Amino acid sequence: MPAPRLPAFDFGRLPGITDExxxxxxxxxxxxxxxxxxxxxxxxxAGSFPRELYRKAGDVGLLGLGYPAEYGGTPVDHVGRLxxxxxxxxxxIGGVTxxxxxxxxxxxxxxAGAREHVRQAVIPSILAGHTIxxxxxxxxxxxxxxxxxxxxxxxxxxxxxxxxxxxxxxxGIRADHILVAARTGGPGAGGVSLFLVDGDAKGxxxxxxxxxxxxxxxxxxxxxxxxxxxxxxxxxxENAGFRLVMQNFNGERMTMAAGGLGQAMACVEDALEWxxxxxxxxxxxxxxxxxxHKLVRMIDEILPMQAxxxxxxxxxxxxxxxxxxxxxxxxHGARLMRDxxxxxxxxxxxxGFLRGSRIERAWRDCKVYMIGGGAEEVMNDLxxxxxxxx
Ligand SMILES: Cc1cc2nc3c(=O)[nH]c(=O)nc-3n(C[C@H](O)[C@H](O)[C@H](O)COP(=O)(O)OP(=O)(O)OC[C@H]3O[C@@H](n4cnc5c(N)ncnc54)[C@H](O)[C@@H]3O)c2cc1C
Numbered sequence: 537m538p539a540p541r542l543p544a545f546d547f548g549r550l551p552g553i554t555d556e557x558x559x560x561x562x563x564x565x566x567x568x569x570x571x572x573x574x575x576x577x578x579x580x581x582a583g584s585f586p587r588e589l590y591r592k593a594g595d596v597g598l599l600g601l602g603y604p605a606e607y608g609g610t611p612v613d614h615v616g617r618l619x620x621x622x623x624x625x626x627x628x629i630g631g632v633t634x635x636x637x638x639x640x641x642x643x644x645x646x647x648a649g650a651r652e653h654v655r656q657a658v659i660p661s662i663l664a665g666h667t668i669x670x671x672x673x674x675x676x677x678x679x680x681x682x683x684x685x686x687x688x689x690x691x692x693x694x695x696x697x698x699x700x701x702x703x704x705x706x707x708g709i710r711a712d713h714i715l716v717a718a719r720t721g722g723p724g725a726g727g728v729s730l731f732l733v734d735g736d737a738k739g740x741x742x743x744x745x746x747x748x749x750x751x752x753x754x755x756x757x758x759x760x761x762x763x764x765x766x767x768x769x770x771x772x773x774e775n776a777g778f779r780l781v782m783q784n785f786n787g788e789r790m791t792m793a794a795g796g797l798g799q800a801m802a803c804v805e806d807a808l809e810w811x812x813x814x815x816x817x818x819x820x821x822x823x824x825x826x827x828x829h830k831l832v833r834m835i836d837e838i839l840p841m842q843a844x845x846x847x848x849x850x851x852x853x854x855x856x857x858x859x860x861x862x863x864x865x866x867x868h869g870a871r872l873m874r875d876x877x878x879x880x881x882x883x884x885x886x887x888g889f890l891r892g893s894r895i896e897r898a899w900r901d902c903k904v905y906m907i908g909g910g911a912e913e914v915m916n917d918l919x920x921x922x923x924x925x926x
Contacts, residue, residue, distance in 0.1 A: 594665025625798025628894025631752030649772030708756025796869025860922025
């Protein structure tokens with residue numbers, strides 16, 4: 537039974553939201569409530585979710601939202617994608633959302649840089665949920681300073697040979713198509729190229745990693761030992777891979793900010809439901825001023841974030857690239873999620889400390905939002921530069 541929704545959180549009432557946006561929101565919500573939420577606890581405890589879910593998500597068009605129709609996608613604008621990300625996050629199981637969405641960080645560079653026959657071979661199948669995509673940038677030696685990566689690709693007859701390792705890769709175990717960043721030139725950002733590697737390539741080994749949160753998502757270390765990649769599987773120009781990956785960052789940060797917001801909303805709604813029922817000292821929790829003020833304080837952090845993200849999505853739709861604002865929004869979303877998960881868990885008392893609720897998962901999962909997709913400090917530095925502080 538889905539938790540009742542707080543009318544104040546209804547995005548559909550905000551200016552600029554069209555009927556088309558509301559249809560996207562309703563479709564994603566129906567999918568989350570029908571196909572994900574009933575299994576959330578079981579999948580999280582199992583540390584995995586069925587591969588079948590990709591196909592189901594592909595069938596209803598969820599995996600293809602925002603991608604061109606010619607590759608099997610359903611074009612929607614950034615506002616539509618924002619609403620979709622928030623609805624997915626409100627499901628309150630970040631591991632499933634991260635796994636289902638692992639293609640979103642790898643497909644944009646493929647769209648922008650792969651050869652047409654490679655695009656046709658890879659993109660429709662991922663958007664239909666028949667195959668799974670992953671992006672492999674981060675290495676054991678570090679992820680923040682991407683330009684220093686050391687995995688190497690050497691020219692060999694007919695293509696390239698990749699040797700090195702990658703770390704923390706979402707869908708790394710199950711992925712059929714892995715977009716790998718490797719050094720083909722000199723030091724720094726100008727020596728990096730991208731390659732599409734098959735999941736079953738000879739010389740590729742994958743090891744699962746256990747995590748504090750996102751249990752249902754597969755996260756892996758990848759080892760490349762002279763993995764052969766045919767020439768036509770280079771994505772973009774030689775030594776121009778860094779730029780392609782950078783172009784993806786705005787969208788990734790918007791998705792993570794929306795994820796933090798959506799899970800913060802879910803925490804507040806579950807805590808409110810509890811506070812309306814639970815009684816202490818002769819009255820319902822909500823009747824204790826300290827508790828209802830705690831809830832109101834969370835709501836007054838959430839409402840401005842809704843308006844800010846909507847405005848940022850509208851700016852992206854207008855062709856702007858508000859990279860500094862998006863870096864701050866990503867950080868803000870992560871803090872919002874952390875604070876709302878913590879306060880909501882407190883309202884549930886001992887019950888909040890038990891496993892198997894949206895609040896408990898958010899409390900564990902929030903840390904990854906401060907690290908993945910650019911650590912908090914790196915985002916602050918980016919914002920300082922973009923907003924003209926330096
Ligand atoms: C669950 C999970 C899933 C992930 N999925 C993927 C994926 O699919 N593909 C992929 O390529 N990567 C993925 N990552 C990697 C992620 O992007 C990196 O963890 C992140 O970029 C940080 O890199 P790092 O962990 O190597 O930390 P480091 O770069 O070693 O940094 C460590 C810490 O140092 C601090 N720091 C770093 N630089 C600065 C600075 N300039 N100023 C001040 N402080 C700084 C920050 O606090 C940072 O957390 C994932 C990570 C996690 C945890």
